[in-house]
Amino acid sequence: MATRETGSVPELPEVETVRRQLAPHVEGRAIAAVTIDDPRWCAPDAPAATAAALRGRTVRALERRGKHLIWRTDAGTLLLHLRMTGVLLVDPEPDAPYRRVEIAFDDGPTVWFCDPRRFGTGRWFADPGAADAHLDARLGPEPLSDAFTGDALRAALRGRRAPVKSLLLDQRVVAGVGNIYADEALFLARVHPLRAGGAVTPAACRALVDAIRTVLLAGIDAGGATIDDFRHVDGVTGGFQDDFLVHRRAGEPCPTCATPVARRVVGQRATYSCDRCQTPPRGAPAPLEGGRRAGPILRG
DNA sequence: CGACACTCCTGATGGC
DNA sequence: TGCCATCAGGAGTGTC
The missing domain is CATH 1.10.8.50 (Helicase, Ruva Protein; domain 3)
Incomplete structure:
Protein backbone atom coordinates (compact mmCIF):
# COMPACT_ATOMS: atom_id res chain seq x y z
CA MET A 1 0.00 0.00 0.00
CA ALA A 2 1.36 3.33 -0.96
CA THR A 3 1.75 5.93 1.68
CA ARG A 4 1.16 9.61 1.55
CA GLU A 5 3.27 12.74 1.72
CA THR A 6 1.94 15.21 4.19
CA GLY A 7 5.27 16.96 3.95
CA SER A 8 4.33 20.48 3.21
CA VAL A 9 1.69 22.81 4.48
CA PRO A 10 -1.36 22.37 2.30
CA GLU A 11 -1.79 25.07 -0.31
CA LEU A 12 -4.15 25.16 -3.27
CA PRO A 13 -2.69 22.11 -5.07
CA GLU A 14 -2.76 19.98 -1.95
CA VAL A 15 -6.34 20.96 -1.13
CA GLU A 16 -7.37 20.32 -4.72
CA THR A 17 -5.75 16.89 -4.54
CA VAL A 18 -7.62 16.11 -1.33
CA ARG A 19 -10.85 17.25 -2.97
CA ARG A 20 -10.35 15.02 -5.99
CA GLN A 21 -9.45 12.03 -3.87
CA LEU A 22 -12.18 12.48 -1.31
CA ALA A 23 -15.09 13.48 -3.56
CA PRO A 24 -15.93 9.99 -4.86
CA HIS A 25 -16.05 8.69 -1.29
CA VAL A 26 -18.51 11.25 0.04
CA GLU A 27 -20.57 12.75 -2.78
CA GLY A 28 -24.12 11.46 -2.81
CA ARG A 29 -23.79 9.97 0.64
CA ALA A 30 -25.65 10.87 3.83
CA ILE A 31 -23.91 11.67 7.09
CA ALA A 32 -24.92 9.22 9.79
CA ALA A 33 -22.99 10.64 12.75
CA VAL A 34 -20.43 13.29 13.57
CA THR A 35 -18.11 13.36 16.56
CA ILE A 36 -16.16 16.53 17.26
CA ASP A 37 -13.35 15.88 19.73
CA ASP A 38 -11.84 19.36 19.67
CA PRO A 39 -14.17 22.33 20.23
CA ARG A 40 -11.62 24.66 18.67
CA TRP A 41 -12.32 23.06 15.29
CA CYS A 42 -15.74 24.66 14.90
CA ALA A 43 -15.34 27.63 17.26
CA PRO A 44 -17.16 29.84 17.98
CA ASP A 45 -19.98 27.44 17.22
CA ALA A 46 -20.56 24.67 19.74
CA PRO A 47 -19.43 21.15 18.77
CA ALA A 48 -22.83 19.68 19.64
CA ALA A 49 -24.66 22.18 17.45
CA THR A 50 -22.27 21.65 14.54
CA ALA A 51 -22.48 17.87 14.82
CA ALA A 52 -26.27 17.99 15.01
CA ALA A 53 -26.47 20.24 11.96
CA LEU A 54 -24.33 17.86 9.91
CA ARG A 55 -26.15 14.72 10.93
CA GLY A 56 -28.58 13.54 8.28
CA ARG A 57 -27.24 15.82 5.57
CA THR A 58 -26.40 14.43 2.16
CA VAL A 59 -23.20 15.68 0.55
CA ARG A 60 -24.09 16.96 -2.88
CA ALA A 61 -20.69 18.21 -3.98
CA LEU A 62 -17.19 18.64 -2.65
CA GLU A 63 -15.70 21.86 -4.00
CA ARG A 64 -12.69 24.04 -3.37
CA ARG A 65 -12.13 27.77 -3.14
CA GLY A 66 -8.58 28.88 -2.40
CA LYS A 67 -7.43 26.56 0.36
CA HIS A 68 -10.96 25.96 1.64
CA LEU A 69 -12.73 22.65 1.12
CA ILE A 70 -16.45 23.27 0.54
CA TRP A 71 -18.90 20.53 1.52
CA ARG A 72 -22.18 21.40 -0.16
CA THR A 73 -25.06 19.44 1.28
CA ASP A 74 -28.77 19.21 0.64
CA ALA A 75 -29.30 21.82 3.35
CA GLY A 76 -26.29 23.89 4.32
CA THR A 77 -22.57 24.13 3.67
CA LEU A 78 -19.51 23.12 5.66
CA LEU A 79 -16.31 25.10 5.11
CA LEU A 80 -13.29 23.06 6.13
CA HIS A 81 -9.74 24.42 6.27
CA LEU A 82 -6.70 22.19 6.83
CA ARG A 83 -4.47 25.10 7.88
CA MET A 84 -1.00 23.87 8.81
CA THR A 85 -1.20 20.19 9.56
CA GLY A 86 -4.73 18.98 8.97
CA VAL A 87 -5.40 15.81 7.00
CA LEU A 88 -8.54 13.90 6.01
CA LEU A 89 -8.42 10.13 6.23
CA VAL A 90 -10.88 7.67 4.71
CA ASP A 91 -11.47 4.58 6.83
CA PRO A 92 -8.37 5.25 8.93
CA GLU A 93 -6.47 2.80 11.03
CA PRO A 94 -8.10 2.83 14.48
CA ASP A 95 -4.90 4.11 16.05
CA ALA A 96 -4.41 7.02 13.67
CA PRO A 97 -3.27 9.86 15.92
CA TYR A 98 -4.58 13.38 16.44
CA ARG A 99 -8.19 12.73 15.57
CA ARG A 100 -10.24 15.91 15.96
CA VAL A 101 -13.43 15.06 14.03
CA GLU A 102 -15.11 11.89 12.82
CA ILE A 103 -17.74 11.89 10.08
CA ALA A 104 -19.44 8.54 9.55
CA PHE A 105 -21.52 8.02 6.42
CA ASP A 106 -24.53 5.80 5.84
CA ASP A 107 -23.41 2.86 3.73
CA GLY A 108 -20.14 4.64 3.23
CA PRO A 109 -16.77 5.37 4.74
CA THR A 110 -15.77 6.92 7.99
CA VAL A 111 -13.74 10.08 7.50
CA TRP A 112 -11.41 11.45 10.15
CA PHE A 113 -10.00 14.91 10.33
CA CYS A 114 -6.64 14.61 12.08
CA ASP A 115 -4.56 17.61 12.99
CA PRO A 116 -1.65 17.61 15.45
CA ARG A 117 -1.44 21.37 15.79
CA ARG A 118 -5.18 21.93 15.92
CA PHE A 119 -5.16 24.94 13.61
CA GLY A 120 -7.64 23.40 11.21
CA THR A 121 -11.23 24.65 11.22
CA GLY A 122 -14.72 23.63 10.19
CA ARG A 123 -17.62 26.08 10.05
CA TRP A 124 -21.19 25.12 9.32
CA PHE A 125 -23.48 27.51 7.46
CA ALA A 126 -27.16 26.61 7.39
CA ASP A 127 -27.53 29.19 4.63
CA PRO A 128 -25.34 28.29 1.64
CA GLY A 129 -25.33 31.91 0.57
CA ALA A 130 -23.76 32.86 3.87
CA ALA A 131 -20.95 30.38 3.26
CA ASP A 132 -20.24 31.87 -0.14
CA ALA A 133 -20.36 35.38 1.31
CA HIS A 134 -17.92 34.28 4.00
CA LEU A 135 -15.49 33.11 1.34
CA ASP A 136 -15.97 36.04 -0.98
CA ALA A 137 -15.24 38.46 1.84
CA ARG A 138 -11.88 36.82 2.47
CA LEU A 139 -10.66 35.60 -0.89
CA GLY A 140 -9.48 37.20 -4.08
CA PRO A 141 -9.67 35.57 -7.51
CA GLU A 142 -9.03 31.89 -8.08
CA PRO A 143 -5.59 31.76 -9.65
CA LEU A 144 -6.59 29.10 -12.18
CA SER A 145 -9.65 31.03 -13.32
CA ASP A 146 -9.95 33.55 -16.13
CA ALA A 147 -10.54 36.24 -13.52
CA PHE A 148 -6.89 36.14 -12.49
CA THR A 149 -5.11 38.24 -15.09
CA CYS A 274 18.08 33.81 -6.40
CA ASP A 275 19.44 37.32 -5.97
CA ARG A 276 20.99 37.19 -9.42
CA CYS A 277 17.96 36.00 -11.41
CA GLN A 278 15.56 38.05 -9.26
CA THR A 279 17.04 41.52 -9.01
CA PRO A 280 16.68 42.75 -5.42
CA PRO A 281 15.25 46.24 -4.91
CA ARG A 282 17.61 48.99 -3.78
CA GLY A 283 18.32 48.78 -0.10
CA ALA A 284 17.37 45.14 0.21
CA PRO A 285 18.93 43.59 3.32
CA ALA A 286 21.59 40.95 2.85
CA PRO A 287 20.47 37.34 2.90
CA LEU A 288 20.80 35.40 6.12
CA GLU A 289 24.08 33.64 6.67
CA GLY A 290 24.84 30.12 5.69
CA GLY A 291 23.24 27.49 3.58
CA ARG A 292 21.63 25.70 6.43
CA ARG A 293 18.24 24.29 5.85
CA ALA A 294 15.10 25.91 7.06
CA GLY A 295 12.89 24.31 9.62
CA PRO A 296 11.69 20.76 9.75
CA ILE A 297 9.49 19.29 7.10
CA LEU A 298 6.71 17.88 9.16
CA ARG A 299 5.78 14.33 8.37
CA GLY A 300 2.44 13.26 9.70
C1' DC B 1 -6.91 51.57 5.19
C1' DG B 2 -2.13 49.64 5.12
C1' DA B 3 1.67 47.60 7.48
C1' DC B 4 3.18 44.79 10.86
C1' DA B 5 3.47 42.27 15.31
C1' DC B 6 1.32 38.89 17.83
C1' DT B 7 -1.30 34.56 18.63
C1' DC B 8 -2.70 29.84 18.23
C1' DC B 9 -0.10 24.81 18.51
C1' DT B 10 3.25 21.01 18.81
C1' DG B 11 6.92 18.09 16.49
C1' DA B 12 11.58 18.45 14.90
C1' DT B 13 15.83 20.37 15.50
C1' DG B 14 20.24 21.96 17.26
C1' DG B 15 23.18 23.84 20.74
C1' DC B 16 25.21 22.83 24.92
C1' DT C 1 22.42 11.26 26.11
C1' DG C 2 19.19 14.62 27.58
C1' DC C 3 17.33 19.04 28.19
C1' DC C 4 15.24 22.99 26.33
C1' DA C 5 14.92 27.16 23.51
C1' DT C 6 13.93 27.92 18.85
C1' DC C 7 11.65 27.38 14.50
C1' DA C 8 7.87 26.50 11.14
C1' DG C 9 3.53 28.69 9.32
C1' DG C 10 -2.31 30.16 7.64
C1' DA C 11 -5.10 33.24 9.02
C1' DG C 12 -7.45 35.92 12.57
C1' DT C 13 -6.82 39.75 15.69
C1' DG C 14 -4.96 43.92 17.55
C1' DT C 15 -2.20 48.23 17.28
C1' DC C 16 -0.53 52.37 15.33
Whole structure:
Protein backbone atom coordinates (compact mmCIF):
# COMPACT_ATOMS: atom_id res chain seq x y z
CA MET A 1 0.00 0.00 0.00
CA ALA A 2 1.36 3.33 -0.96
CA THR A 3 1.75 5.93 1.68
CA ARG A 4 1.16 9.61 1.55
CA GLU A 5 3.27 12.74 1.72
CA THR A 6 1.94 15.21 4.19
CA GLY A 7 5.27 16.96 3.95
CA SER A 8 4.33 20.48 3.21
CA VAL A 9 1.69 22.81 4.48
CA PRO A 10 -1.36 22.37 2.30
CA GLU A 11 -1.79 25.07 -0.31
CA LEU A 12 -4.15 25.16 -3.27
CA PRO A 13 -2.69 22.11 -5.07
CA GLU A 14 -2.76 19.98 -1.95
CA VAL A 15 -6.34 20.96 -1.13
CA GLU A 16 -7.37 20.32 -4.72
CA THR A 17 -5.75 16.89 -4.54
CA VAL A 18 -7.62 16.11 -1.33
CA ARG A 19 -10.85 17.25 -2.97
CA ARG A 20 -10.35 15.02 -5.99
CA GLN A 21 -9.45 12.03 -3.87
CA LEU A 22 -12.18 12.48 -1.31
CA ALA A 23 -15.09 13.48 -3.56
CA PRO A 24 -15.93 9.99 -4.86
CA HIS A 25 -16.05 8.69 -1.29
CA VAL A 26 -18.51 11.25 0.04
CA GLU A 27 -20.57 12.75 -2.78
CA GLY A 28 -24.12 11.46 -2.81
CA ARG A 29 -23.79 9.97 0.64
CA ALA A 30 -25.65 10.87 3.83
CA ILE A 31 -23.91 11.67 7.09
CA ALA A 32 -24.92 9.22 9.79
CA ALA A 33 -22.99 10.64 12.75
CA VAL A 34 -20.43 13.29 13.57
CA THR A 35 -18.11 13.36 16.56
CA ILE A 36 -16.16 16.53 17.26
CA ASP A 37 -13.35 15.88 19.73
CA ASP A 38 -11.84 19.36 19.67
CA PRO A 39 -14.17 22.33 20.23
CA ARG A 40 -11.62 24.66 18.67
CA TRP A 41 -12.32 23.06 15.29
CA CYS A 42 -15.74 24.66 14.90
CA ALA A 43 -15.34 27.63 17.26
CA PRO A 44 -17.16 29.84 17.98
CA ASP A 45 -19.98 27.44 17.22
CA ALA A 46 -20.56 24.67 19.74
CA PRO A 47 -19.43 21.15 18.77
CA ALA A 48 -22.83 19.68 19.64
CA ALA A 49 -24.66 22.18 17.45
CA THR A 50 -22.27 21.65 14.54
CA ALA A 51 -22.48 17.87 14.82
CA ALA A 52 -26.27 17.99 15.01
CA ALA A 53 -26.47 20.24 11.96
CA LEU A 54 -24.33 17.86 9.91
CA ARG A 55 -26.15 14.72 10.93
CA GLY A 56 -28.58 13.54 8.28
CA ARG A 57 -27.24 15.82 5.57
CA THR A 58 -26.40 14.43 2.16
CA VAL A 59 -23.20 15.68 0.55
CA ARG A 60 -24.09 16.96 -2.88
CA ALA A 61 -20.69 18.21 -3.98
CA LEU A 62 -17.19 18.64 -2.65
CA GLU A 63 -15.70 21.86 -4.00
CA ARG A 64 -12.69 24.04 -3.37
CA ARG A 65 -12.13 27.77 -3.14
CA GLY A 66 -8.58 28.88 -2.40
CA LYS A 67 -7.43 26.56 0.36
CA HIS A 68 -10.96 25.96 1.64
CA LEU A 69 -12.73 22.65 1.12
CA ILE A 70 -16.45 23.27 0.54
CA TRP A 71 -18.90 20.53 1.52
CA ARG A 72 -22.18 21.40 -0.16
CA THR A 73 -25.06 19.44 1.28
CA ASP A 74 -28.77 19.21 0.64
CA ALA A 75 -29.30 21.82 3.35
CA GLY A 76 -26.29 23.89 4.32
CA THR A 77 -22.57 24.13 3.67
CA LEU A 78 -19.51 23.12 5.66
CA LEU A 79 -16.31 25.10 5.11
CA LEU A 80 -13.29 23.06 6.13
CA HIS A 81 -9.74 24.42 6.27
CA LEU A 82 -6.70 22.19 6.83
CA ARG A 83 -4.47 25.10 7.88
CA MET A 84 -1.00 23.87 8.81
CA THR A 85 -1.20 20.19 9.56
CA GLY A 86 -4.73 18.98 8.97
CA VAL A 87 -5.40 15.81 7.00
CA LEU A 88 -8.54 13.90 6.01
CA LEU A 89 -8.42 10.13 6.23
CA VAL A 90 -10.88 7.67 4.71
CA ASP A 91 -11.47 4.58 6.83
CA PRO A 92 -8.37 5.25 8.93
CA GLU A 93 -6.47 2.80 11.03
CA PRO A 94 -8.10 2.83 14.48
CA ASP A 95 -4.90 4.11 16.05
CA ALA A 96 -4.41 7.02 13.67
CA PRO A 97 -3.27 9.86 15.92
CA TYR A 98 -4.58 13.38 16.44
CA ARG A 99 -8.19 12.73 15.57
CA ARG A 100 -10.24 15.91 15.96
CA VAL A 101 -13.43 15.06 14.03
CA GLU A 102 -15.11 11.89 12.82
CA ILE A 103 -17.74 11.89 10.08
CA ALA A 104 -19.44 8.54 9.55
CA PHE A 105 -21.52 8.02 6.42
CA ASP A 106 -24.53 5.80 5.84
CA ASP A 107 -23.41 2.86 3.73
CA GLY A 108 -20.14 4.64 3.23
CA PRO A 109 -16.77 5.37 4.74
CA THR A 110 -15.77 6.92 7.99
CA VAL A 111 -13.74 10.08 7.50
CA TRP A 112 -11.41 11.45 10.15
CA PHE A 113 -10.00 14.91 10.33
CA CYS A 114 -6.64 14.61 12.08
CA ASP A 115 -4.56 17.61 12.99
CA PRO A 116 -1.65 17.61 15.45
CA ARG A 117 -1.44 21.37 15.79
CA ARG A 118 -5.18 21.93 15.92
CA PHE A 119 -5.16 24.94 13.61
CA GLY A 120 -7.64 23.40 11.21
CA THR A 121 -11.23 24.65 11.22
CA GLY A 122 -14.72 23.63 10.19
CA ARG A 123 -17.62 26.08 10.05
CA TRP A 124 -21.19 25.12 9.32
CA PHE A 125 -23.48 27.51 7.46
CA ALA A 126 -27.16 26.61 7.39
CA ASP A 127 -27.53 29.19 4.63
CA PRO A 128 -25.34 28.29 1.64
CA GLY A 129 -25.33 31.91 0.57
CA ALA A 130 -23.76 32.86 3.87
CA ALA A 131 -20.95 30.38 3.26
CA ASP A 132 -20.24 31.87 -0.14
CA ALA A 133 -20.36 35.38 1.31
CA HIS A 134 -17.92 34.28 4.00
CA LEU A 135 -15.49 33.11 1.34
CA ASP A 136 -15.97 36.04 -0.98
CA ALA A 137 -15.24 38.46 1.84
CA ARG A 138 -11.88 36.82 2.47
CA LEU A 139 -10.66 35.60 -0.89
CA GLY A 140 -9.48 37.20 -4.08
CA PRO A 141 -9.67 35.57 -7.51
CA GLU A 142 -9.03 31.89 -8.08
CA PRO A 143 -5.59 31.76 -9.65
CA LEU A 144 -6.59 29.10 -12.18
CA SER A 145 -9.65 31.03 -13.32
CA ASP A 146 -9.95 33.55 -16.13
CA ALA A 147 -10.54 36.24 -13.52
CA PHE A 148 -6.89 36.14 -12.49
CA THR A 149 -5.11 38.24 -15.09
CA GLY A 150 -2.01 40.41 -15.17
CA ASP A 151 -4.24 43.47 -15.06
CA ALA A 152 -6.13 42.11 -12.04
CA LEU A 153 -2.92 41.39 -10.16
CA ARG A 154 -1.51 44.78 -11.13
CA ALA A 155 -4.64 46.45 -9.75
CA ALA A 156 -4.35 44.51 -6.50
CA LEU A 157 -0.69 45.47 -6.05
CA ARG A 158 -0.99 49.10 -7.13
CA GLY A 159 0.09 51.55 -4.48
CA ARG A 160 1.12 48.82 -2.06
CA ARG A 161 4.46 49.27 -0.34
CA ALA A 162 4.61 45.86 1.30
CA PRO A 163 6.89 43.24 -0.31
CA VAL A 164 5.21 41.45 -3.21
CA LYS A 165 5.94 38.15 -1.43
CA SER A 166 3.82 39.20 1.53
CA LEU A 167 1.04 40.38 -0.76
CA LEU A 168 0.94 37.06 -2.62
CA LEU A 169 0.32 35.39 0.73
CA ASP A 170 -2.65 37.73 1.31
CA GLN A 171 -5.62 35.58 0.27
CA ARG A 172 -7.52 38.69 -0.83
CA VAL A 173 -4.92 39.37 -3.50
CA VAL A 174 -5.07 35.84 -4.89
CA ALA A 175 -6.65 32.81 -3.28
CA GLY A 176 -4.72 29.68 -2.50
CA VAL A 177 -1.07 30.72 -2.75
CA GLY A 178 1.05 29.91 0.30
CA ASN A 179 4.67 30.24 1.26
CA ILE A 180 6.04 27.50 -0.97
CA TYR A 181 4.29 28.37 -4.21
CA ALA A 182 4.87 32.10 -3.68
CA ASP A 183 8.63 31.58 -3.60
CA GLU A 184 8.54 29.27 -6.60
CA ALA A 185 6.35 31.58 -8.68
CA LEU A 186 8.45 34.65 -7.88
CA PHE A 187 11.54 32.75 -8.97
CA LEU A 188 9.97 31.60 -12.23
CA ALA A 189 8.77 35.13 -12.98
CA ARG A 190 12.16 36.57 -11.99
CA VAL A 191 10.55 38.98 -9.53
CA HIS A 192 12.35 39.54 -6.24
CA PRO A 193 10.22 38.78 -3.17
CA LEU A 194 11.25 42.04 -1.49
CA ARG A 195 10.14 44.26 -4.35
CA ALA A 196 7.32 46.55 -3.27
CA GLY A 197 3.97 45.40 -4.64
CA GLY A 198 3.37 48.73 -6.31
CA ALA A 199 6.77 48.56 -8.01
CA VAL A 200 6.01 45.34 -9.87
CA THR A 201 5.63 46.35 -13.53
CA PRO A 202 2.64 45.35 -15.64
CA ALA A 203 4.86 42.99 -17.62
CA ALA A 204 6.13 41.41 -14.40
CA CYS A 205 2.54 41.05 -13.17
CA ARG A 206 1.69 39.14 -16.32
CA ALA A 207 4.75 36.95 -15.85
CA LEU A 208 3.80 36.40 -12.23
CA VAL A 209 0.27 35.33 -13.14
CA ASP A 210 1.69 32.83 -15.63
CA ALA A 211 4.22 31.60 -13.09
CA ILE A 212 1.62 31.17 -10.35
CA ARG A 213 -0.51 29.10 -12.70
CA THR A 214 2.50 27.05 -13.75
CA VAL A 215 3.61 26.15 -10.24
CA LEU A 216 0.09 25.44 -8.99
CA LEU A 217 -0.65 23.15 -11.92
CA ALA A 218 2.66 21.38 -11.41
CA GLY A 219 1.77 20.92 -7.76
CA ILE A 220 -1.62 19.48 -8.65
CA ASP A 221 0.00 17.11 -11.13
CA ALA A 222 2.53 15.97 -8.54
CA GLY A 223 -0.13 15.49 -5.87
CA GLY A 224 -2.43 13.62 -8.15
CA ALA A 225 0.36 11.36 -9.17
CA THR A 226 1.59 10.52 -5.71
CA ILE A 227 -1.30 10.68 -3.28
CA ASP A 228 -3.24 7.51 -3.59
CA ASP A 229 -4.68 6.64 -0.26
CA PHE A 230 -6.06 8.28 2.83
CA ARG A 231 -5.51 5.64 5.43
CA HIS A 232 -2.20 6.72 6.88
CA VAL A 233 -1.34 9.97 8.55
CA ASP A 234 2.33 9.28 8.20
CA GLY A 235 4.41 7.68 5.54
CA VAL A 236 4.85 9.11 2.19
CA THR A 237 5.84 8.90 -1.40
CA GLY A 238 7.34 11.54 -3.59
CA GLY A 239 5.66 14.84 -3.79
CA PHE A 240 6.20 18.31 -5.03
CA GLN A 241 8.79 19.06 -2.38
CA ASP A 242 11.31 17.18 -4.49
CA ASP A 243 10.69 19.64 -7.30
CA PHE A 244 11.27 22.91 -5.47
CA LEU A 245 13.50 25.24 -7.44
CA VAL A 246 14.49 27.57 -4.62
CA HIS A 247 12.16 26.97 -1.67
CA ARG A 248 14.05 25.41 1.26
CA ARG A 249 17.20 25.31 -0.82
CA ALA A 250 19.27 27.99 0.91
CA GLY A 251 22.89 27.83 -0.22
CA GLU A 252 22.21 25.38 -3.03
CA PRO A 253 22.93 26.47 -6.58
CA CYS A 254 20.20 28.31 -8.45
CA PRO A 255 18.91 25.93 -11.15
CA THR A 256 19.31 28.70 -13.70
CA CYS A 257 22.60 30.43 -12.86
CA ALA A 258 24.14 28.39 -10.02
CA THR A 259 24.31 31.37 -7.67
CA PRO A 260 23.66 30.14 -4.11
CA VAL A 261 20.00 30.47 -3.19
CA ALA A 262 19.42 33.27 -0.68
CA ARG A 263 17.26 32.98 2.41
CA ARG A 264 15.58 35.85 4.22
CA VAL A 265 12.64 36.40 6.50
CA VAL A 266 9.93 38.38 4.71
CA GLY A 267 6.69 39.10 6.48
CA GLN A 268 7.77 36.68 9.20
CA ARG A 269 8.01 33.87 6.64
CA ALA A 270 11.11 32.05 5.45
CA THR A 271 11.72 33.26 1.91
CA TYR A 272 14.03 31.89 -0.75
CA SER A 273 15.24 33.57 -3.93
CA CYS A 274 18.08 33.81 -6.40
CA ASP A 275 19.44 37.32 -5.97
CA ARG A 276 20.99 37.19 -9.42
CA CYS A 277 17.96 36.00 -11.41
CA GLN A 278 15.56 38.05 -9.26
CA THR A 279 17.04 41.52 -9.01
CA PRO A 280 16.68 42.75 -5.42
CA PRO A 281 15.25 46.24 -4.91
CA ARG A 282 17.61 48.99 -3.78
CA GLY A 283 18.32 48.78 -0.10
CA ALA A 284 17.37 45.14 0.21
CA PRO A 285 18.93 43.59 3.32
CA ALA A 286 21.59 40.95 2.85
CA PRO A 287 20.47 37.34 2.90
CA LEU A 288 20.80 35.40 6.12
CA GLU A 289 24.08 33.64 6.67
CA GLY A 290 24.84 30.12 5.69
CA GLY A 291 23.24 27.49 3.58
CA ARG A 292 21.63 25.70 6.43
CA ARG A 293 18.24 24.29 5.85
CA ALA A 294 15.10 25.91 7.06
CA GLY A 295 12.89 24.31 9.62
CA PRO A 296 11.69 20.76 9.75
CA ILE A 297 9.49 19.29 7.10
CA LEU A 298 6.71 17.88 9.16
CA ARG A 299 5.78 14.33 8.37
CA GLY A 300 2.44 13.26 9.70
C1' DC B 1 -6.91 51.57 5.19
C1' DG B 2 -2.13 49.64 5.12
C1' DA B 3 1.67 47.60 7.48
C1' DC B 4 3.18 44.79 10.86
C1' DA B 5 3.47 42.27 15.31
C1' DC B 6 1.32 38.89 17.83
C1' DT B 7 -1.30 34.56 18.63
C1' DC B 8 -2.70 29.84 18.23
C1' DC B 9 -0.10 24.81 18.51
C1' DT B 10 3.25 21.01 18.81
C1' DG B 11 6.92 18.09 16.49
C1' DA B 12 11.58 18.45 14.90
C1' DT B 13 15.83 20.37 15.50
C1' DG B 14 20.24 21.96 17.26
C1' DG B 15 23.18 23.84 20.74
C1' DC B 16 25.21 22.83 24.92
C1' DT C 1 22.42 11.26 26.11
C1' DG C 2 19.19 14.62 27.58
C1' DC C 3 17.33 19.04 28.19
C1' DC C 4 15.24 22.99 26.33
C1' DA C 5 14.92 27.16 23.51
C1' DT C 6 13.93 27.92 18.85
C1' DC C 7 11.65 27.38 14.50
C1' DA C 8 7.87 26.50 11.14
C1' DG C 9 3.53 28.69 9.32
C1' DG C 10 -2.31 30.16 7.64
C1' DA C 11 -5.10 33.24 9.02
C1' DG C 12 -7.45 35.92 12.57
C1' DT C 13 -6.82 39.75 15.69
C1' DG C 14 -4.96 43.92 17.55
C1' DT C 15 -2.20 48.23 17.28
C1' DC C 16 -0.53 52.37 15.33
